[in-house]
Amino acid sequence: MRTLFAFHGGVHPPTHKDESTRTPIAQTPLPSKLVIPLSQHVGNRAVPIVQVGERVLKGQKIGRPEGKLSSAVHASTSGTVSAIDMQLVAHHSGLPDLCVTLIPDGKDEWIAHGGVDTKQTSHSELRHLLRKAGVVGLGGAVFPSDLKTDAHHHKIKTLVINGAECEPYITCDDMLMRERATDILRGAGILRELLHAEEVLIGIEDNKPEAIAAMQLAVGQDKHDKMEVLSVPTMYPSGGAKQLIRILTGIEVAAGVRSTEMGVQCFNVATAYTVWRALAHGEPLLSRIVTVTGNVSDAQNFDVLIGTPLDELVALAGSKPDTDRHIMGGPMMGVDLPAGTVGITKATNCIIESSPKLFPPQPPALPCIRCTRCTDVCPAELQPQDLYWFAKANNFGKTQEFHLFDCIECGACAYVCPSNIPLVQYYRYAKSEIHERERDKKAADLARERHEYRQLRIERDKQEKAEKLAQKEREAAAKAAQAAATPDDTQQRLIEEALARAKAQAAVAHPQNTETLTPGQSAEIAAIEARRAKIREMAADAGADDEPPKSH
Amino acid sequence: MLSSPFIAQPSSVSQIMLRVLLALIPGIALYVWYFGPAILVSITLASITALATEAVMLKLRSRPIKPFISDNTALLTAWLLALSIPPLAPWWLVVVGTAFAIAVSKHLYGGLGSNPFNPAMIGYAVLIISFPVHMTHWLTPHALGGVELSFVEQLNYIFNGVLPSHLTLDAITMATALDTLKTQLHLGLSVSDIRDMPIYGRLAGKGSEMVAIGFAIGGLYLIFTRIISWHLPVAYLAALFATAGVFHLVDPQHYVTPLFHWFSGAAMIGAFFILTDPVTSPTTAKGKIIFAVGAGILTYLIRVFGGFPDGMAFATLLMNICVPLIDAYTQPKVFGKKGAGK
Ligand code: SF4
Numbered sequence: 001m002r003t004l005f006a007f008h009g010g011v012h013p014p015t016h017k018d019e020s021t022r023t024p025i026a027q028t029p030l031p032s033k034l035v036i037p038l039s040q041h042v043g044n045r046a047v048p049i050v051q052v053g054e055r056v057l058k059g060q061k062i063g064r065p066e067g068k069l070s071s072a073v074h075a076s077t078s079g080t081v082s083a084i085d086m087q088l089v090a091h092h093s094g095l096p097d098l099c100v101t102l103i104p105d106g107k108d109e110w111i112a113h114g115g116v117d118t119k120q121t122s123h124s125e126l127r128h129l130l131r132k133a134g135v136v137g138l139g140g141a142v143f144p145s146d147l148k149t150d151a152h153h154h155k156i157k158t159l160v161i162n163g164a165e166c167e168p169y170i171t172c173d174d175m176l177m178r179e180r181a182t183d184i185l186r187g188a189g190i191l192r193e194l195l196h197a198e199e200v201l202i203g204i205e206d207n208k209p210e211a212i213a214a215m216q217l218a219v220g221q222d223k224h225d226k227m228e229v230l231s232v233p234t235m236y237p238s239g240g241a242k243q244l245i246r247i248l249t250g251i252e253v254a255a256g257v258r259s260t261e262m263g264v265q266c267f268n269v270a271t272a273y274t275v276w277r278a279l280a281h282g283e284p285l286l287s288r289i290v291t292v293t294g295n296v297s298d299a300q301n302f303d304v305l306i307g308t309p310l311d312e313l314v315a316l317a318g319s320k321p322d323t324d325r326h327i328m329g330g331p332m333m334g335v336d337l338p339a340g341t342v343g344i345t346k347a348t349n350c351i352i353e354s355s356p357k358l359f360p361p362q363p364p365a366l367p368c369i370r371c372t373r374c375t376d377v378c379p380a381e382l383q384p385q386d387l388y389w390f391a392k393a394n395n396f397g398k399t400q401e402f403h404l405f406d407c408i409e410c411g412a413c414a415y416v417c418p419s420n421i422p423l424v425q426y427y428r429y430a431k432s433e434i435h436e437r438e439r440d441k442k443a444a445d446l447a448r449e450r451h452e453y454r455q456l457r458i459e460r461d462k463q464e465k466a467e468k469l470a471q472k473e474r475e476a477a478a479k480a481a482q483a484a485a486t487p488d489d490t491q492q493r494l495i496e497e498a499l500a501r502a503k504a505q506a507a508v509a510h511p512q513n514t515e516t517l518t519p520g521q522s523a524e525i526a527a528i529e530a531r532r533a534k535i536r537e538m539a540a541d542a543g544a545d546d547e548p549p550k551s552h
Numbered sequence: 553m554l555s556s557p558f559i560a561q562p563s564s565v566s567q568i569m570l571r572v573l574l575a576l577i578p579g580i581a582l583y584v585w586y587f588g589p590a591i592l593v594s595i596t597l598a599s600i601t602a603l604a605t606e607a608v609m610l611k612l613r614s615r616p617i618k619p620f621i622s623d624n625t626a627l628l629t630a631w632l633l634a635l636s637i638p639p640l641a642p643w644w645l646v647v648v649g650t651a652f653a654i655a656v657s658k659h660l661y662g663g664l665g666s667n668p669f670n671p672a673m674i675g676y677a678v679l680i681i682s683f684p685v686h687m688t689h690w691l692t693p694h695a696l697g698g699v700e701l702s703f704v705e706q707l708n709y710i711f712n713g714v715l716p717s718h719l720t721l722d723a724i725t726m727a728t729a730l731d732t733l734k735t736q737l738h739l740g741l742s743v744s745d746i747r748d749m750p751i752y753g754r755l756a757g758k759g760s761e762m763v764a765i766g767f768a769i770g771g772l773y774l775i776f777t778r779i780i781s782w783h784l785p786v787a788y789l790a791a792l793f794a795t796a797g798v799f800h801l802v803d804p805q806h807y808v809t810p811l812f813h814w815f816s817g818a819a820m821i822g823a824f825f826i827l828t829d830p831v832t833s834p835t836t837a838k839g840k841i842i843f844a845v846g847a848g849i850l851t852y853l854i855r856v857f858g859g860f861p862d863g864m865a866f867a868t869l870l871m872n873i874c875v876p877l878i879d880a881y882t883q884p885k886v887f888g889k890k891g892a893g894k
């Protein structure tokens with residue numbers, strides 16, 4: 001038996017998984033339309049490559065990846081593009097985003113497609129195919145998978161396949177493992193190849209015995225070597241990538257560190273499945289399994305085309321009339337969706353139809369009593385009560401000192417807080433404020449630098465002019481002096497006059513009228529001078545790419 | 553749009569405090585058993601005063617009254633203070649102490665969650681400094697077989713200051729076990745002589761040692777139900793035991809056993825109920841241990857070398873001052889950053 005490791009903290013919310021695992025994954029009928037966002041992944045939005053009115057085939061690319069960090073988007077069925085415009089999307093920002101709306105023609109006609117022999121295909125080609133197929137992490141992070149299969153020259157020991165599915169209500173991975181274990185494992189095999197990983201560890205929470213059995217059976221049937229299915233204790237958030245890596249390997253991946261640097265990489269089971277379908281069958285990511293549960297009469301999992309309107313999906317599960325909200329994801333980290341019209345995306349693992357009865361509003365928050373129940377459950381081992389205190393006081397520097405950005409927003413702290421403080425909201429607020437300020441500060445710094453540099457150039461030009469003038473005067477004086485080689489009173493006088501003028505000119509260039517100033521004014525002037533000197537220094541450095549300042 | 557998490561554990565401040573109040577009941581029951589029902593009168597008086605003061609202060613600070621008054625924290629302060637005052641103390645003593653604890657040391661410092669000092673201990677400190685004499689007349693336990701007051705006579709004394717004509721206050725009250733020990737040592741008696749006096753039982757003072765056991769039982773219940781963490785009580789009792797043990801080993805005729813210190817005065821109620829006030833104790837595990845060890849040593853030093861009958865209250869208050877510092881210096885390493893050089 002392999003020894004498992006524990007992570008700090010964690011909570012045991014009621015799982016509510018039975019409701020949606022009683023029936024197999026159901027196919028959804030073709031919806032009346034598909035609203036397909038062009039940004040369903042981490043990174044740049046895909047660029048639409050179809051026209052309104054154009055007929056597209058199932059699997060046809062409709063958005064091409066823009067830049068390295070991006071992913072392709074495809075038509076989930078055949079039909080006609082009816083609009084390319086801003087629509088509300090299933091995203092926590094609640095803001096509209098560019099979507100392609102497709103009216104299905106009912107034929108579900110595939111574009112020509114086919115798989116490759118993954119053993120005979122180069123790794124770079126396989127990565128290219130993944131990118132072309134729009135494969136992204138389906139555990140919720142939606143990070144382009146082709147990039148994650150590149151270990152950046154780090155030696156990978158362990159590939160972790162995440163089937164923990166620790167969030168209450170969600171069962172899409174559970175059902176996928178029960179029904180499609182073989183393909184998941186084949187996908188995992190390819191991922192292992194791409195990463196040159198020694199072993200594959202598949203972590204599944206012990207509240208999914210059917211899934212564990214199915215996966216173990218499939219490992220044996222396909223004779224996968226060095227691939228182990230491990231039952232991990234049920235404890236939220238064991239399905240967080242960092243937490244699962246810790247449980248299975250004992251390695252702690254700190255915030256801001258790539259797990260590959262520590263010899264591990266982690267993919268979700270549904271991603272592994274999609275990788276297999278994309279490479280072995282040439283099927284782009286057109287659909288995913290979505291759990292529909294909560295305030296519905298028939299909670300179950302559906303195989304849903306990307307872009308299916310939420311309303312049409314939840315109707316299939318018998319959404320009850322007193323539903324007042326649709327939550328995407330689980331009750332711990334889920335997002336309250338802005339409307340029923342949004343399309344299902346690659347990130348949609350679960351829809352919980354919510355009613356005031358199902359998720360009653362929290363009683364009003366009391367002050368923090370420092371009971372440290374939040375600290376006890378925080379998987380990131382933070383001090384949530386201190387973070388809350390600093391975030392509330394807008395003391396953002398302190399929040400960073402107390403590792404705000406290590407917080408994975410799992411919600412365990414808020415879940416246990418006896419004072420009902422919406423702690424995670426405070427952390428999200430503080431994070432967004434800090435980002436906002438950094439942006440503002442960068443912009444302001446840039447503007448100030450530009451302004452100061454401009455001031456400096458004006459001053460420099462002035463000085464140069466004065467210098468030139470003085471030079472002229474000096475030359476004139478020298479000429480006069482030459483002319484006065486023969487002693488002559490008039491000449492002598494002319495010379496003296498010229499010298500005096502030159503002196504006066506110099507005085508103008510360096511004003512000497514400072515004797516009559518008050519101490520305050522002199523201090524001010526000194527400060528200004530010091531600042532100017534500093535700017536000059538800065539400009540001298542900056543001048544390297546410009547013209548070198550000549551005046552000194 | 554609301555934001556996650558959408559679910560929460562059904563726990564509340566009021567429930568936690570209620571459990572703490574319940575955990576005090578074994579100690580209180582034994583108190584009544586050994587000393588009569590007068591303590592129930594002071595607990596009731598303190599409770600009423602605390603709730604009334606809380607309501608007035610919330611109103612003055614324009615805070616919503618209902619969620620705060622039902623959080624049970626004022627009641628807990630009231631009970632803890634009542635348990636540190638002699639049960640036969642005049643009614644106004646309890647009222648003044650409680651009102652001060654709630655109004656000044658809780659609300660003027662920002663109310664629930666913001667007060668740096670344990671309110672009950674501030675109330676106690678104010679009373680013992682302002683009314684030292686009233687704070688020394690403790691009831692004699694029944695076990696000593698002395699004269700006993702009926703409940704009505706006790707009430708009459710608490711509210712009207714009138715004793716039955718044939719009795720004096722000295723006949724029904726005495727100093728605490730710790731106090732007597734100190735006075736007798738001053739008079740030149742040795743520990744073994746003093747321990748033979750009838751007011752002492754097996755562990756410490758007759759009656760009061762049993763009450764201390766009652767509080768310990770309640771405290772263990774709190775630890776096992778995870779209402780409080782073990783760090784504070786264990787570290788406190790260990791430090792008190794160790795300090796007392798060293799002195800006792802050096803000179804047993806001058807310094808009583810560590811067990812005597814455990815079971816006398818406020819050590820047990822302090823370890824489980826007073827130090828563990830979350831608001832006024834550190835939040836880190838290491839910090840809790842430092843805080844409790846400091847309080848344990850200070851309790852001993854104040855008891856043995858200080859001028860007050862017990863050291864628990866002042867030790868707590870002194871350590872309360874250090875909490876922000878302790879917290880700042882005991883921040884644990886976070887996930888993934890424990891390795892060297894990270
Ligand atoms: S759980 Fe809530 S009340 Fe307790 S310390 Fe954390 S934030 Fe404060």
Ligand code: SF4
Pocket residue numbers: 374377378379380381382384406407408409410411412413414423424427
């Ligand atoms: S939300 Fe952040 S602070 Fe709260 S328990 Fe999770 S990681 Fe810790």
